[in-house]
Amino acid sequence: MPYDENGSPRGAAGFVPPTRFAVPGRIAVSERAASLWQRALITGVRGETPRASTFRLKVPEWEGHLPGQHLMLRLTAADGYVAQRHYSIASAPDDSGEIELTLDHVIDGEVSGHLHEVARVGDTVEVRGPLSGFFAWPGDRPALLLGAGSGVVPLMSMVRHHRRAGLALPLRLVVSARTREDLIYADEYGEETTVVLTRAEGRLNAGHLAPFLGAGRPEGGWEAYVCGSNGFAEHASRLLVEGGQPVDRIRIERFG
Numbered sequence: 001m002p003y004d005e006n007g008s009p010r011g012a013a014g015f016v017p018p019t020r021f022a023v024p025g026r027i028a029v030s031e032r033a034a035s036l037w038q039r040a041l042i043t044g045v046r047g048e049t050p051r052a053s054t055f056r057l058k059v060p061e062w063e064g065h066l067p068g069q070h071l072m073l074r075l076t077a078a079d080g081y082v083a084q085r086h087y088s089i090a091s092a093p094d095d096s097g098e099i100e101l102t103l104d105h106v107i108d109g110e111v112s113g114h115l116h117e118v119a120r121v122g123d124t125v126e127v128r129g130p131l132s133g134f135f136a137w138p139g140d141r142p143a144l145l146l147g148a149g150s151g152v153v154p155l156m157s158m159v160r161h162h163r164r165a166g167l168a169l170p171l172r173l174v175v176s177a178r179t180r181e182d183l184i185y186a187d188e189y190g191e192e193t194t195v196v197l198t199r200a201e202g203r204l205n206a207g208h209l210a211p212f213l214g215a216g217r218p219e220g221g222w223e224a225y226v227c228g229s230n231g232f233a234e235h236a237s238r239l240l241v242e243g244g245q246p247v248d249r250i251r252i253e254r255f256g
Contacts, residue, residue, distance in 0.1 A: 033063040037074065040127045042119055043098065048184045052150060054090060054102045055115060059127060062097050065089050066136035067157040068225065071129030073101070075114055083110040088153040088227075088253075089130060092160035102153045102184060135253050137225065139167050144212055144222040144245075146204075146236045148176040151228030152184050154253065158225070159192065170218040176204050176232065204232075206239055213243035221246070227253045 044056035065071075067089075074084040091100040105116040119125070137143050137158045145155040152175050162171045176196040177183040189195060194211075196204050212222070224245050226236045233254035240250055 033061070034129055034131055036061070037126045037128050038062070039124050040073075042121055042123050042125065045119075045121060048102060048186075049182055051105045052102060052184050053105070053116060054100050055119075056091075056098055056100050057125070057127065058098050060097055062099060064093050064095070065099070065130035066133070066138050067092065067161040068135040068137050068154045069130035069132055070135075070154070071099075071101075071127050071131060073111060074126040074128070075111055076126070083114075085111045086131070088157070090153045090156055092157055092164045094164070102150065102156075104150045135225065135227075135251055137161075137223070139165060139169065141223045142170040142218040142220065143172075144224045144240075145171070145173040146176075146209075146224070146226045146228075146240070147173070148204075148228035148232040148236075149182070150184065151226075151232065151253070151255070154227055155225060156185055156188070159188075162192070163190075170222075172212050174204070174208060174212075176228070204236060204239065206243060209239055209243055213240075213245065217244075221249065224250045225253075226250060228255075230254050 038059055038061055040057040040059045042055060043058045045053055047053050070086050070088045072084055072086050074082060076082050087101045087103060089099055090102045091098070103112045103115060106112045135154060139161060143158060145158060147155045155173055155175070159171065159173055171192055173189070173193045174196065175183070175189070175193060176198055178199045179197055180186060183195065183197070194208060196208055198204070210216070222245065224240055226233050226240070228236065233252050237250055237252060241247055
């Protein structure tokens with residue numbers, strides 16, 4: 001998913017996200033690694049929906065990431081023209097040196113268009129990261145995740161990490177899409193996931209979140225992560241606040 005011009009997440013209108021932070025010990029990746037451009041080999045491509053695909057990249061000097069972080073991807077044309085975008089990392093952290101990005105095919109998008117229409121396994125791109133500790137979830141507290149469309153990408157990194165690490169902490173994902181055909185990672189969702197198909201059920205509402213709020217909160221409460229379009233981020237955040245979720249424990253990333 002894309003970020004603002006500085007590569008930073010933005011809070012939904014009417015909601016101020018907590019101060020961006022990098023608590024010592026939580027972000028283990030060095031500043032050097034985050035600032036270094038590296039060659040990444042495309043080792044695999046798989047379709048997720050008619051307009052979204054996952055690209056697997058081999059990054060030899062990748063030092064790891066936390067679920068929820070993103071990177072910058074750069075393409076350089078033969079004439080020297082450069083295009084770069086920020087994308088969330090979809091894969092769970094591991095030590096293989098490979099990561100996955102899931103991208104919507106944006107009409108007229110320079111970077112996403114090239115990856116979907118031109119790039120092939122064996123091609124290389126440049127990446128820099130991981131970036132940002134604001135939206136990261138290291139698995140140290142219960143997490144309630146709300147996403148729509150490609151906003152599910154960084155949240156899926158958290159779900160995959162939760163499963164891979166065998167974490168006992170509660171984690172719940174509520175994901176919204178128009179139809180099942182539009183649902184990214186449709187075959188991966190398990191008992192931790194609630195799917196809302198808006199064309200059939202209508203928009204995400206308080207009833208969808210009720211099982212997780214009020215008496216459904218875990219001891220110590222949730223750290224809530226919201227990711228999606230401007231409209232979804234504002235709407236979902238408002239539902240959380242109305243359900244009693246503290247504003248300072250809602251982290252928001254939005255695109256658009």
